[in-house]
Amino acid sequence: MTPSDRGRSLFRFAAPQVFYPLAGRLAPWFAALAAVLTLAGLWLGFFVAPTDATQGEVYRVIFIHVPAAWMSMFIYLIMAFWAAVGLVMNTRLSFIMSQALAPTGAMFCFVALWTGALWGKPTWGAYWVWDARLTSQLLLLFLYLGFIALTRAIEDPRRADRAGAIIALVGAVNVPIIYFSVQWWNTLHQGASVSLTKAPSMATTMLAGMLVMALAAWAYTIAVVLWRVRPMILERERHTEWVGALLDQESTERGGRA
């Protein structure tokens, strides 16, 4: 492939060398977007949206809870997607992406469980019930932790990449099975004493607040992942010429300033 071909194709961003500066340029923009959207979303949720008729003020936790729960599931899919791309196309950056996504996914999973517990205590009278959704969310957290633990436990990065990719894909195949089995187990055991699906029709400001917060969660995830990818790229590519040149340049800049 000639340099001009590489310049035109979108695939050129698969090269760590090209992606590294791009990630550095994009990350602050997404971080700023996330901050603005979070402020707007929280303002909509906490001050504009009306008080819920049945649940009172406590329902306002959904502006954090629901976007976090959505995000935790999306991130697992994206993670599995990059893992599959990495295994098929053998691109190093794909593996780095999937590993950079995992901690954020686990964090959102935990936030969803934690805010859910805080909501559950005043509403259901218990921090935790073995509801289908709660249980599958907990198992998703375990899947994230397993992925992170496996990729961290293997020292050889090439093996860590591939082993992590396989467990991410096995997990992705199992997520729907786990979800439906847990749902069935729950309905077999107890009737619908607690229903999350029977939500009263939502005021438009409530929905708007939630969607804005969901977009904020997206922007935050993109920003954090881009930031996390950069040092991972440097670590993996430290033997290459371009990283050496980059580090030399940075050290001379810092020396010039000092």
Add this chain to the structure above:
Amino acid sequence: MLSTFLAVLRRDLLLAWRGRADVLVTLAFFIIVVCLFPFGVGAEPNLLRAIAPGVLWVAALLACLLSLHRLFAQDHVDGTLEQLLLSSESAVLWVGAKVLAFWLSTGLPVVAVAPALALLLDLEQGGLPVLVLSLTLGTPTLALLGAVGAALTLGLRGGGMLLALLVLPLFVPVLIFGAGAVEAELSGTGAAAHLLLLGGGLAGALALAPWACAAALRISTE
């Protein structure tokens, strides 16, 4: 093709037979874990009867988990695994043979002992055939899923705990339908749906897990 399968199966079963102590330790672990529950929750017969299917299933699952590391570890240490991977035979084939030998040497004894232990917990006699059937369908699925985890964690430090973290979430559906089958049978709704789902799970795992396991072994040994 079949001869390769049979040769690996025969070799692994022979090794398991020569090292009978390991198999017996797994079995003893299964029995002891089940016997711990009455000490923990109290010897109230009604309570024990109610939790019996779940206890037996969790104990069987843990026994399977704790013996999983034996599946490839020995062959990895003495280099047999590399030789098998280098051979021209399909890796899926001998992985399947190894998992089958593993199940025959650890899963089958657990299935055989389970009805006797069910009597200790005073499980109703009507549930025993379903218990045996659900374990017969479920434990091979556990072995197949666990084999992928065992292959991925081959030779890692702290591999045992890591293996548990990796595979236990994947075991949950099998546990739900396995223990659920016995409870459904005893409550009169019939265990057919649960057993069919367990069989479906086994068919799915049989179709996918050996491939994932073979790929994982290649990654772990390269």
